[in-house]
Every structure is written in structure tokens, then in C-alpha cells.
Amino acid sequence: xxxxxxxxxxxxxxxxxxxxxxxxxxxxxxxxxxxxxxxxxxxxxxxxxxxxxxxxxxxxxxxxxxxxxxxxxxxxxxxxxxxxxxxxxxxxxxxxxxxxxxxxxxxxxxxxxxxxxxxxxxxxxxxxxxxxxxxxxxxxxxxxxxxxxxxxxxxxxxxxxxxxxxxxxxxxxxxxxxxxxxxxxxxxxxxxxxxxxxxxxxxxxxxxxxxxxxxxxxxxxxxxxxxxxxxxxxxxxxxxxxxxxxxxxxxxxxxxxxxxxxxxxxxxxxxxxxxxxxxxxxxxxxxxxxxxxxxxxxxxxxxxxxxxxxxxxxxxxxxxxxxxxxxxxxxxxxxxxxxxxxxxxxxxxxxxxxxxxxxxxxxxxx
Amino acid sequence: xxxxxxxxxxxxxxxxxxxxxxxxxxxxxxxxxxxxxxxxxxxxxxxxxxxxxxxxxxxxxxxxxxxxxxxxxxxxxxxxxxxxxxxxxxxxxxxxxxxxxxxxxxxxxxxxxxxxxxxxxxxxxxxxxxxxxxxxxxxxxxxxxxxxxxxxxxxxxxxxxxxxxxxxxxxxxxxxxxxxxxxxxxxxxxxxxxxxxxxxxxxxxxxxxxxxxxxxxxxxxxxxxxxxxxxxxxxxxxxxxxxxxxxxxxxxxxxxxxx
Numbered sequence: 001x002x003x004x005x006x007x008x009x010x011x012x013x014x015x016x017x018x019x020x021x022x023x024x025x026x027x028x029x030x031x032x033x034x035x036x037x038x039x040x041x042x043x044x045x046x047x048x049x050x051x052x053x054x055x056x057x058x059x060x061x062x063x064x065x066x067x068x069x070x071x072x073x074x075x076x077x078x079x080x081x082x083x084x085x086x087x088x089x090x091x092x093x094x095x096x097x098x099x100x101x102x103x104x105x106x107x108x109x110x111x112x113x114x115x116x117x118x119x120x121x122x123x124x125x126x127x128x129x130x131x132x133x134x135x136x137x138x139x140x141x142x143x144x145x146x147x148x149x150x151x152x153x154x155x156x157x158x159x160x161x162x163x164x165x166x167x168x169x170x171x172x173x174x175x176x177x178x179x180x181x182x183x184x185x186x187x188x189x190x191x192x193x194x195x196x197x198x199x200x201x202x203x204x205x206x207x208x209x210x211x212x213x214x215x216x217x218x219x220x221x222x223x224x225x226x227x228x229x230x231x232x233x234x235x236x237x238x239x240x241x242x243x244x245x246x247x248x249x250x251x252x253x254x255x256x257x258x259x260x261x262x263x264x265x266x267x268x269x270x271x272x273x274x275x276x277x278x279x280x281x282x283x284x285x286x287x288x289x290x291x292x293x294x295x296x297x298x299x300x301x302x303x304x305x306x307x308x309x310x311x312x313x314x315x316x317x318x319x320x321x322x323x324x325x326x327x328x329x330x331x332x333x334x335x336x337x338x339x340x341x342x343x344x345x346x347x348x349x350x351x352x353x354x355x356x357x358x359x360x361x362x363x364x365x366x
Numbered sequence: 367x368x369x370x371x372x373x374x375x376x377x378x379x380x381x382x383x384x385x386x387x388x389x390x391x392x393x394x395x396x397x398x399x400x401x402x403x404x405x406x407x408x409x410x411x412x413x414x415x416x417x418x419x420x421x422x423x424x425x426x427x428x429x430x431x432x433x434x435x436x437x438x439x440x441x442x443x444x445x446x447x448x449x450x451x452x453x454x455x456x457x458x459x460x461x462x463x464x465x466x467x468x469x470x471x472x473x474x475x476x477x478x479x480x481x482x483x484x485x486x487x488x489x490x491x492x493x494x495x496x497x498x499x500x501x502x503x504x505x506x507x508x509x510x511x512x513x514x515x516x517x518x519x520x521x522x523x524x525x526x527x528x529x530x531x532x533x534x535x536x537x538x539x540x541x542x543x544x545x546x547x548x549x550x551x552x553x554x555x556x557x558x559x560x561x562x563x564x565x566x567x568x569x570x571x572x573x574x575x576x577x578x579x580x581x582x583x584x585x586x587x588x589x590x591x592x593x594x595x596x597x598x599x600x601x602x603x604x605x606x607x608x609x610x611x612x613x614x615x616x617x618x619x620x621x622x623x624x625x
Contacts, residue, residue: 183426257468259423261482261533262455271481275472 015356025352028345035342039154043113046148047127047134051309052111057082057143059329060094060135070098078103079134091328102132138331140319144309150335153311158342160227160296160312161289168231169238169285173277176242177269181250191243197236205233206295210304219310226305230295238284245277279357286350290343297339313339370438370541370573371397371420377432378415378424389428390416391597396590397541397573402563404576404584404605406620407594413577416594417543420575421458422450437541456486459534463546465526469518475502476514479533486537501532505562524555531562535570542566545577556580560587581624585609593617 019025038045063079081100084092108127115121128134136147179190197205209229213222249255250273258268293313299305300314301321308315316335320326326333378390390412397403407413418424420435422442435442437458442450462468469478476498483494502510505528518526527547534542544563548556560583566572576588584591584605592602593614600614612618 253462253464253467254470256418256423257460257462258470260421260454260460260462262451262453263482263485264451267481267485271473272470275470 015353018356019352022352022355025349028348031341032345032349035154035338035345036158038151039158042148042151042155043115043121044123045125046145046151047108047110047124047136048145048148049111049113050144050149050152050311052144052148054133054139054143056084057133057135057139058092058141059325060133060139060143061329062138062331063135065104066101069101075101076103079128079132081132100132102128102134104128104134137334138329140316140332141325146316146331146334149311149316150313150338153313153316153335154338156223156306156310156312157293157296157314157339160223160230161292161346164227164230164234164292164295165285165289167227168234168288169281171231172235172238173242173274173281174269175235176239177246177274177277179239180243180246181265181269181273183247183250187243191240194236194239197233198240202233202295203298206230206299207304210299219306222306226296226299230292233295234288234291238281238288241280241284242274242277245280246273249273249276283350283354283357286346286353290346293339293342293346369396369436370399370401371395371575372436373416373420373433374436375433376416376419376430376435378412378419378428379431380428382427388431389597390419393433393592393594393597393599395592395599395602397575398590399540400567400571400573401589402567402574402576402587404578404588404591405594406578406581406584406591408579411594412597413579413594414545417460417545417575417577420543421454421460423454455482455539456537457539458541458543459537459539461527461530461534461542461544461547464550465523465530466518468530469526471518473517474514475516475518475521475529479514479529479536482533482536497536498532501536502529505529505532505535506558507532523551524558527551527555527559528562531559531566535566535572538570539572541573541575543575543577546579547576548583549578549580556583563587581620585624593620 019029060082063082065077065079067074067077069075069078078101080096080098081102082094083097084094087093104126105128106126107123108125108129109122110124110127112120112122126134133143133145135145137150138146140146140149175190175194179187206229209232210225213225217225246269252272255268255272258272263271296305296312297314297317300312301318303315303318306312306315313335317333317339320332320336373393373395376390376393377388379386380389393412393416395403395405405413405416415424415428419430420437420442422430422445424430430443433443437453442453445453469475473481479498479501480494483489483497487494489497498514499510502513507513507525507528513521513525513529518529521529531547547563548559551559563574563576564587567574576583578584588605590603591605591608592599593608593616594600595614595616601608601612601617608617609621609624612621
């Protein structure tokens with residue numbers, strides 16, 4: 001009699017199996033993983049500190065790594081030295097100096113940092129000895145290495161989405177769960193509150209709130225205020241959907257059974273109602289992360305977000321606001337490419353997850 | 367006054383699209399200590415509603431508008447929501463008709479029994495695990511560690527019902543309300559569950575309020591029975607007396623089915 005039927009694949013395992021079949025989503029997942037790893041190991045991967053500037057290299061173009069010396073012989077990879085003169089428009093024009101070469105050293109000893117904030121370390125993945133400077137992706141107006149700055153900027157731009165989503169989804173799930181579970185007056189009050197937030201266009205609300213933030217905040221404080229403001233705006237739409245779901249979930253018999261076992265309302269909401277909204281929430285979370293990344297970028301772009309010299313993809317891009325700069329130094333648009341890639345990746349993965357987790361969509365397709 | 371539960375003239379109203387009307391028009395019954403009392407009635411006679419009224423878990427559209435539900439000398443209708451919550455599971459627990467839907471499909475059986483103990487008791491993690499295992503064994507699940515790891519849909523109907531009973535007795539309640547515990551099981555399983563209830567009454571000294579329409583189960587199990595007909599208890603007394611000498615027309619219909 002005590003026969004237990006064979007183990008079924010869990011929902012999560014099924015989703016994973018389906019993602020394996022989706023090449024595009026897989027590629028995006030790998031790309032995202034690379035970006036996040038880049039952000040985590042920014043210290044090691046970067047060649048210079050994000051605020052290490054050298055005005056002699058203002059808008060220095062990306063340097064090509066060379067493996068042939070001036071006589072055409074194969075040597076270890078090096079970058080040539082550069083010098084500049086001014087053209088008729090008093091614009092700097094950089095030339096490579098064939099007589100100076102700076103070999104690229106793997107695990108080069110560069111500036112000091114603490115790995116994960118703990119381990120003192122000085123090695124970097126690559127670098128060249130002073131007085132040479134190596135700009136893999138070019139330099140900005142103050143001669144700071146764009147490659148290093150993009151890596152450091154990824155820390156802010158990529159983490160803001162995750163942290164923001166965690167905050168806004170905790171609020172959204174709880175408010176939606178409570179509103180749907182209790183119904184009546186509680187529901188009414190909470191939902192009208194949600195509508196008040198949804199009524200104001202997000203970007204303007206964000207701007208208005210950002211203005212309240214004191215100007216003397218340091219970058220960490222600004223970062224935190226951005227996260228709080230973004231999640232403050234984001235929770236309402238989720239709360240509405242979760243509320244609708246929990247209205248139907250509270251009628252399930254296991255909720256009655258849990259009540260009959262004397263569990264508290266909060267516990268029933270957390271244990272027996274919200275887990276059933278997970279397949280929706282996971283998709284919604286993935287699809288809303290780009291919103292936070294773009295929100296931060298937009299704020300930083302117009303100068304209300306992260307302040308120089310601390311880089312974020314948004315404020316790196318603010319250098320590219322001007323046609324002349326883009327024309328003569330197109331590489332400063334690179335952070336935009338990274339924003340674009342990240343947003344696309346999250347969207348593709350979100351779509352793939354929806355295909356996996358939403359059974360209704362699947363039957364429609366077949 | 368050794369009655370554990372005493373329902374006096376319970377009246378429940380429902381308010382829906384058809385307007386307000388009286389669903390239960392007077393339920394009287396007593397459940398003595400260590401007794402199995404059956405509440406018998408046809409579909410829609412209000413027996414499940416009566417059962418849920420005891421725990422005050424009626425749907426929002428229904429309200430209790432009269433009567434008393436006295437449990438161990440206290441009127442449950444006068445208790446605060448907080449007091450009711452503490453009483454549920456600890457003093458009175460419930461076994462549902464369809465254990466598949468009464469268990470949360472996304473958690474294992476073990477976790478759901480665990481949760482009840484964790485919430486109501488101060489036992490350590492290890493002690494609770496032991497208790498869950500012991501509970502599952504006591505309801506006749508021979509392989510408790512495997513059952514604990516299973517999800518509700520992985521168990522057979524009989525096993526699920528046993529697990530449901532295990533959850534219901536987890537906190538040693540004094541009264542178990544069993545809402546049609548056997549109606550979705552086949553005859554052999556019914557016999558096993560009946561046997562299980564009898565064992566619970568004798569070993570754990572609980573009283574059981576059995577809500578059912580199955581006269582066979584009533585005859586087998588119940589010490590006393592109340593016959594509910596269109597929202598009213600028309601007959602209440604020892605099962606043997608009622609079965610041998612039905613007074614109400616509906617009761618005699620029920621008895622006829624048995625023969």
C-alpha cells in the first residue's frame with residue numbers, strides 16, 4: 001500500500017530543461033554571466049583605477065595590440081607609445097611612436113586594491129609598465145581608461161537592477177498578497193495606494209524624488225537613494241497582479257486547511273499563497289530588471305545619478321552627449337552598447353522563462 | 367457537563383445573489399469525551415457548513431446569527447479571532463474530504479506537518495522531525511521518511527488521507543472534525559480509515575465529529591448520530607437506537623438504504 005509514485009521533475013527542473021533547448025536564451029545567459037563576472041572581478045580585470053587620469057591622453061583612441069615590430073619580426077605582444085600633435089582645428093591627433101614599445105604583461109603589477117574588499121592584491125590581468133599607457137577601448141576626456149571604467153561601472157549598473165528588484169518585489173508581493181487575502185477595506189486602501197503610484201509617469205516621479213536627495217551625498221548614498229527610489233516606483237504594478245492571483249488562491253482548500261490548523265494569516269500568505277505566484281513573479285522579475293538598469297542610466301546620464309569620478313554606464317554615456325565628441329571619439333558610446341546588451345539579454349531570458357513557466361501559452365502555440 | 371462540545375440552536379445565514387436566507391436553521395448536538403458522533407445529511411443539507419462554523423471558518427458570505435457553540439465550557443462564538451486561531455489545530459482540528467486539495471501542492475507532506483508543529487510548539491528542529499515521523503507511523507504509513515519527502519500528488523488517495531489525519535492529530539487535539547473523510551476512497555480503504563479513527567479514539571482519547579452521508583460508515587463507527595435535514599437536526603441520539611427506531615421520515619429513508 002505504501003507505494004510512492006516515481007519522482008516527477010519539479011517545475012524548476014522542467015524550466016531548466018527547456019532553457020537548454022533555447023539557444024538564444026542560452027547565449028544570453030552566458031553573456032550575462034560574463035558581464036556579472038566582469039563586474040565582480042573588475043579589480044583584477046581592469047588595467048587602471050577608475051579615477052586614474054592622464055590628461056596627455058585625452059580622447060586617446062583604442063590601441064591595437066601588435067605582434068610584429070617595426071622590422072616585421074614576430075615579437076611578444078606590445079602596444080606602441082603614442083604622441084599627438086594638433087590639426088588645423090586644434091584637435092589632438094594621436095600617432096603611434098614606432099620607437100617606443102611597451103610589452104603587455106600578463107598578471108601585471110599595477111595599482112593596489114583589495115580583492116572582494118578583503119585580500120590585498122596588486123596583480124591585474126594585463127597591463128604595461130609606466131610610462132606607457134594601454135587604452136584597450138580608448139580614453140575619455142580626462143584620459144581615463146574606458147575599459148576599466150566600464151568594468152567598474154558594471155558594478156553599479158548591474159547590481160542596481162538586482163537590488164532594486166529584490167526590494168520592490170518584496171514590497172509588491174507582500175502588499176499584493178495582503179490585499180488579495182484580506183479583501184474588503186484593506187484591499188481597497190492598498191489598491192488605491194498602488195494606483196496613486198501608477199498614476200504618475202515613472203520617470204518624472206523619479207526625477208522629482210531625486211531632487212529631494214541632498215547634494216552632498218557621497219556616491220554610496222546616492223546609489224542607495226537611486227535603488228530606493230526605483231523600487232519605490234516599481235512595486236505597484238506587481239502588487240496589483242499578485243493581488244488578483246491571491247484572491248483566487250485564498251479560496252483553495254489548502255488555505256482553509258491551513259487556517260483550520262491554526263496558522264496565522266501572515267504565515268498563510270507567505271507559505272500558501274505567495275509561492276503559487278512564483279512562476280509569474282520570476283518572469284516579471286526578469287523582465288523588470290532592465291527597467292532599473294535603464295532608470296539608473298537615465299538618471300546618471302542627465303547628471304542626477306551617480307557622480308563623477310565614480311563610473312556607472314549611465315554617467316559614462318553622459319560624455320557622449322554631443323555630436324562632435326561622438327564624431328571624433330566614437331568609442332565613448334561603448335557603455336551604451338553594454339546597456340543595450342544587458343537589457344536585451346534580460347528580456348530574452350525573461351521571454352524564455354515565460355515560455356517555460358506559463359503552461360497556458362504553450363498549449364496555445366501547439 | 368462532561369460534554370466536550372455542545373452546539374445549541376446554531377443558525378447560519380448566507381448572503382449571496384439570491385438574497386439573505388437561513389442555511390442552518392437550528393443544529394443541536396453534543397459530543398462527549400472520547401465519543402465518535404456522526405452528523406449525517408444529504409448534499410446541501412449544511413453539514414459541512416455546520417462543521418466549519420465550529421472553527422469559525424465560514425466563507426465571507428456566511429455568518430452565524432444565533433446559537434451557542436460551547437467547547438470545554440467556553441462559547442466559541444464569543445472568542446476573539448486571536449483565541450480562535452490558538453484553538454484551531456491545538457484543541458480542535460479538521461480532516462478534509464479531499465486531501466489532495468487540502469495539502470499545498472508545492473510543498474512536501476513532511477514540511478506541511480512540520481510547519482504546524484513548528485508554529486504551535488517550541489520543539490527543536492530535530493525533535494519536530496522525530497515527531498513527524500512518529501505521527502506518520504502512527505497513522506499506518508509504514509515508510510515515513512519516504513512519505514515525508516513526497517509531494518501530495520505522489521501519494522495514493524489512502525496515503526494522503528492518512529497523512530491528513532497525521533497532520534490533524536499532530537498537536538494532540540481534543541476534537542477532530544472529519545468532513546467526509548471516506549467518501550473519495552474505495553471500500554477497502556474506507557474500512558482501513560474507519561479502523562484508524564477507532565484506533566485514534568481509543569489511543570489518543572480524542573472525540574471525533576464525523577460529517578458524512580455514508581450510512582455504512584456511521585453504523586460502523588459512530589456512537590451517536592445527528593440527522594441533519596434541510597438545515598435542521600431532526601434526530602439526535604445513540605446510533606443503535608436511531609437506526610433501529612427511526613422517528614423522522616428522512617431517517618427512515620436513510621435506514622432503508624442500509625438494508
